[in-house]
Amino acid sequence: MASRVAELGTELLSFERFREASAPRLAYGYGPRNLRELRESEFGRLAGTVYLDHAGATLFPQSQLTSFTKDLMENVYGNPHSQNITSRLTYDTIEQVRCRILAHFHTTLEDYSVIFTAGSTAALRLVAEAFPWVPWGPESNGSRFCYLTDNHTSVVGMRKVAATMNVPSTPVRPEDMCLVEERGAVPHDTDCQLPHLFCYPAQSNFSGIRYPLSWVRDVQSGQMNPVSTPGKWFVLLDAASYVSTSPLDLSVHQADFVPISFYKIFGFPTGLGALLVNNRVVPLLRKGYFGGGTASAYLAGEDFYIPRPSVAERFEDGTIPFLDVIALKHGFDTLEHLTGGMENVRQHTFTLAQYTYAALSSLRYPNGAPVVRIYSDSEFSSPDVQGPIINLNVLEASGNVIGYSQVDKMASLYNIHLRTGCFCNTGACQRHLGISDEMVKKHFQVGHVCGDSIDIIDGHTTGSVRISFGFMSTLEDAQAFLRFIIVTFLHSPGGQSVPQVSTGEAGTQSAESEVQDIPVVTCRHFFSLQEGFHTDPKVWNNSHLATNTVDLHPPLSEASSTQLSPPEKAAGVLPEDLGPYVVTKLYLYPIKSCAAFEVTKWPVGNRGLLYDRSWMVVNHNGICLNQKQEPRLCLIQPFIDLQQRIMVIKAKGMEPIELPLEEDGERAQICQSKVCADRVNTYDCGEKISNWLSAFFGRPCHLIKQSSNFQRNAKKKHGKEQSSGTTATLSLVNEAQYLLINTPSLLKLQQQLNGSDENGKKELFTMKDLISRFRANIITNGTRAFEEEKWDEISIGSLRFQVLGPCHRCQMICIDQKTGQRNQDIFQKLSESRERKVNFGVYLMHTSLDLSSPTFLSVGTRVLPVLKETMERYDSPDSQKPQDVIS
Template sequence: MSKTAEEFQRGGMEKIKQHTFALAHYTYTVLSDLKYANGAPVVRIYSDTDFSSPDVQGPIINFNVLDENGEILGFSQAGHICGDNIDVVDGRPTGSVRISFGYMSSFEDAQSFLNFIIATRLSKSDSEISFQPVTKLTTESVTDDNPSFNNAEILSPILQISDRELGSNPSVTKTTINCQPPETEAESIRAAVSETTVPTCRKGGEPITVANIYLYPIKSCSGFEVTEWPVGNQGLLYDRNWMVVNQNGVCITQKQEPRLCFINPSIDLKQNIMVIQAEGMDPISVSLEDSGKEAVICESKVCSHRVKTYDCGEKIAGWFSMFLGRPCRLIRQSSDMESKSLQKNTKGLSSATNISLSLVNEAQYLLINVASIMQLKEHISERLEEPLETEELIQRFRANIVVRAPESFEEEEWAEISIGALRFQV
């Protein structure tokens, strides 16, 4: 064992333990002291210790936020944005908030969290709390010698990185892009396969082409491939315009219901219908006509976006309920209300303002590069008993536009791209 390794073994982990526990102890102490004007506690902490020793208590705090009457504040009220809305069962909360401190956590992180709790739960007269750093927390507690802990800014701020797959493995990122289409009919604007894709920041090199175009009419259900498709003011026409919700009106995704991936919707533009198929079920169709003016409009929430939707009826609800084995309904985004992109551009590029979104999480289009997928595949193949096929890996990222570029991950440097007559801002 090298001298450096011996020193780290003797003191490194001990310093980290002391550092993280000091943060946890400080946060626990302040949280425990927070009270409403009537003397009621702001939080209920779940712990068998009083955070007096790092030998019996790790740097984790579990708690629920309470209101002035001592009732648990539901996670929907607290900003929870995905999943169901069942907060309490038989008087017990179905979940709690957890704070975990680590090597890179700082006193400022703890302060920011406590300030958030105070600002959202207490009035100014209740929240005059003086923050004093704990004596154990010093700049020598943990060193910054390891560069792997100092890479928070390596991602370009002009990119919006979507869901990462396959745990902690280095993963391909989906690039999200927005577009302001020309002021012409949506049906007249088409992005065709094999059109040359040109990043405006790219100089020279081999051409980049569009390999595939995928459409996902129902959020979290299977997509279908097209060779060309109309572009509307929210992205590909009818992309993520519908979603499945539970009996409480909350969006169901594959995280809660993996069988959604077996539902195959497709759009028939000539017949003006969406056909929905699944194994063991008779196909069913839904009109593409927006009947929101006649149906009851309700408000739903998709991640951080609030959208107005309308129900697609009892027949289609029965179809989905039978296939999934649980009460659910199909709803469609109303044309009366569209989500707006809140993305910010920090590199001085012309910002795409007032971007309309469908039921997507982040942006109008998701793009992925085959070369990046191939590098990911090479990296993980040796770890898998049954390596994934390239096509399967591509489908896991649910991108609308799949491009073939010479270099892997070069898409992370793109600022704008053009496909035919369309220009996109990354």
């Protein structure tokens, strides 16, 4: 894959030719300081990573953190509300930081005040609550709240506060604002002093368009009146996105309110922002709630309160995060030292964005269709009108949009970090993507909410892909993204015919014959169970276990040998009717994300296969690890011995380790963990296994187990209702109790993957490899590929299951379960063949379960599906029942 990417790199727009064609020549980097050296010394943690979400949060440099830590180690900073020496040092340092902030924005304490907040959102809320609104009355007009529709959610949310004060809100579209600008001044009553507030972003966090800063003065002076309403207009300039990569001169553009978030500029600290307030507005602001430090005097017994005279002290309720404020000094120092100032950052980041925009715009499919659709109101002609943000959707050659969640998944395979969705900017998302208000409501009704991965509804996209550059971004970052688009979409082998696999030459075999060659793993520690066996592991004892192993059902190689005639085998054809549906393989995964444990017969509990996903590995913070974060999890092989009631864990280079299936002291070790947003009660399996895992991974890890007396109920998903009178319970699985995949579906995917590319090369994927990647519990030998997605219910022996729907695959299927190495081809091919929805396998849930007697799943057991459309069993008297192969 690496050589393939390098080869395609020659197809990229030449950066040098691009720069040479610009007039004046575009700036890149920061003068004598080599950008590559800066990345290596300050952002070594980015090695191998392409980070393109700087509009979400930029990254802090190493020297900033080092400088700040040194400051803390050498000085003692106390609470600034106290009067001792250390507190005075803190107070003075904070005041110095306020001056430094204002200097960064080319203004002083004479014109602006700095109110520290928890972020720009908190600053916006402060304005909404403190603005001198005049309510509308039956016979009198009042204030208006007006905002550009291309505003962040946090600005739009201000209308709820205005509404509580009986102040109407008026959204204004960007195109309408431009008409107002062209129309010029609107006659209005200059004597009217009704206060109105207009909010707009200096830079759209959706498209990166930069709206004219001149609007500030024009609206304040009456040259532009957003809604032709007489009165005095104040302007809130949302600068959070803009100032992350550009200088803002408040001595020229004197907005009344300017909210900012510092992590957008420095990456650290988070949770700290500021509201810059023009001092001419300060006397108008209203103070409601007051907290510690904001009162000059007050009485507890009556309504007597005198606020502090300083606007900052008046509105900074409680003790501000003073250490984080002190960290800002080091942020400004480091940024200035590394870049030479925000103007250099502006030029550098715009150059990268303009180049990437030009390169993306030039990409075409062989039929001439564009590869991407870029959502922008500018042509990326100047940093005055466009920030370093590119918003796009990837298209198929037919023009259909490829869902953003699929692009995100593919990007992560190349370790490219970007952002998808609507970016907390529904107004811009609707305007650029053509989503009506009715569509937004309909999308919500069918289950789509902000931040999820539902990217296509009724053929219409619900969001897009955003990349954004920061001061440490490089040309290599931009070109890595461009190569990703070229390799994954423009030059993908989608649509090519898949050669049939034949046995006509020595050394080749049919796809079906390969299935027959898969060995059935027989575990030595199998068991037979006497009557009275109880599937609750808490009540097991040795009297329930006999010494004999169960008789194995015929292995797949014997059972499937009569399913295909020799001509059918040779052609690799998937006939319409192969015979009965049977279980051909069974797997459980005792430790979540670790290797499979194959069995031929296994007891069933109320959570699924007994001990399936009962344990999981967590990091030092208690966060569950999966193979996307730690691919080497697949190299850990658990084995369960029910007779000895132990689990043996093995890994290459490590001594095997044993641990009991149940802990006697479990109740004393209860802790809480999270699985797919669900809180689960777990217990730590001890220091011994923790040390073993930590040694294997080279970082602190723990093994935890779900408490046996904890019940995690399944949520309603996939539009399915649970059967009456039953409550499905889950182990540490993500979605459902079982996952089933069908052999013909695997065969079809295998044929596509093993088809020759344009260079005649092959990368073979065996059936055993594919089975392990999809990590199913139950493998069946159905008749047609993907017919399982049409099933509504199935019966396996005496057990009945509801089919909840398809499994939406993530990037874990790209990980070779034998080596831990990634290969993107399998995800890409599945995405292409399944119309960009990477579905494979179906989820199952018990519809009813009788645990009063031993219950098992076994290889060779008959499977009886029920179709969704007809709700008719395949073995009903009126249906054509397949011929029996295994009784």
